[in-house]
Amino acid sequence: MEIETKGFRVDLSNAVWRKSTRSSPSCDNCVEVAFVGGAVAVRDSKNRDAGTLVFTPGEWDAFVAGTKDGEFDL
Template sequence: MDPVWRKSSRSQGSTDNCVEIAPIGDMIGIRDSKDRQGPKLIFTRSEWDAFVQGIKAGEFDYIA
């Protein structure tokens, strides 16, 4: 079965400058919405959860 990819609900409808995520078995896949056939990053559920927690805690705010 093919993964069901989705963009963030905060993504603006007119832009294609986004990433998409999809559950792939017990992993999480990430891809560039402009290059859907291109490479994908694959993370374990615990890696993904740590990343999301880091975002919520502001750990990546210095990047902006």
């Protein structure tokens, strides 16, 4: 499967998807991440066919930094 977005042409057919080691089998709100074609792809681990979000490396870095800084804490 190949998608084009944000100037990236991303081939997801050979993507190596990773799920957080903190996720448990009973968790229903997990995502999987793959680093492909210079982009970062994210999908729902329980509904893999629902679609894929693609982020630039800069967007991903900003998200990770915000997460570490507690920006998204309730």
